[in-house]
Amino acid sequence: MNCPVNSVCCSVSSRGGVVESPYLMPSDIKAISEMTGLEEQSFVENRINPLTGNVVSFVSPPMGHGCRFHDGGKCGIYDARPIDCRLYPLDILFKDGSYYWILRQYCEITHEDLNALIEYGQALLPSIKDHLHDYATVPLEAMDKAPYLLIAPVKF
Ligand code: SF4
Numbered sequence: 001m002n003c004p005v006n007s008v009c010c011s012v013s014s015r016g017g018v019v020e021s022p023y024l025m026p027s028d029i030k031a032i033s034e035m036t037g038l039e040e041q042s043f044v045e046n047r048i049n050p051l052t053g054n055v056v057s058f059v060s061p062p063m064g065h066g067c068r069f070h071d072g073g074k075c076g077i078y079d080a081r082p083i084d085c086r087l088y089p090l091d092i093l094f095k096d097g098s099y100y101w102i103l104r105q106y107c108e109i110t111h112e113d114l115n116a117l118i119e120y121g122q123a124l125l126p127s128i129k130d131h132l133h134d135y136a137t138v139p140l141e142a143m144d145k146a147p148y149l150l151i152a153p154v155k156f
Contacts, residue, residue, distance in 0.1 A: 024057040028082040035080035049138040094136040099154040105147040
């Protein structure tokens with residue numbers, strides 16, 4: 001979708017919010033490796049999702065937090081940025097047995113047409129589907145404290 005701050009990382013465009021290192025799907029890891037020539041182990045941090053017991057991957061934070069591809073306010077891998085970053089300010093939350101689109105409240109464009117945002121998210125869903133439950137449940141220390149709006153159920 002069109003972002004008014006094209007190629008600027010959301011962690012800069014956000015209104016004082018904390019953007020954590022992004023979640024990585026296997027397709028993200030492949031795309032970043034291909035674009036940068038980096039070996040997976042040099043930018044991927046694997047963690048265990050305590051709610052599922054599964055291994056989940058994130059960009060390894062350079063200094064304990066943030067994103068190592070953040071480069072002078074911009075995204076250094078914009079064309080290969082992870083699905084997690086492409087979705088922002090949308091995110092998916094598993095709540096009371098269902099999946100919901102949520103809207104992170106720190107983004108400057110959060111009051112755009114919500115239907116267009118949801119449509120955009122739904123179009124990216126095939127890239128997330130196999131990892132949906134981990135993506136929607138893995139605890140994120142800072143993001144989980146940030147304000148969000150629950151906006152619509154995810155459609156399958
Ligand atoms: S990959 Fe790019 S858009 Fe995503 S958090 Fe890192 S710098 Fe920002």
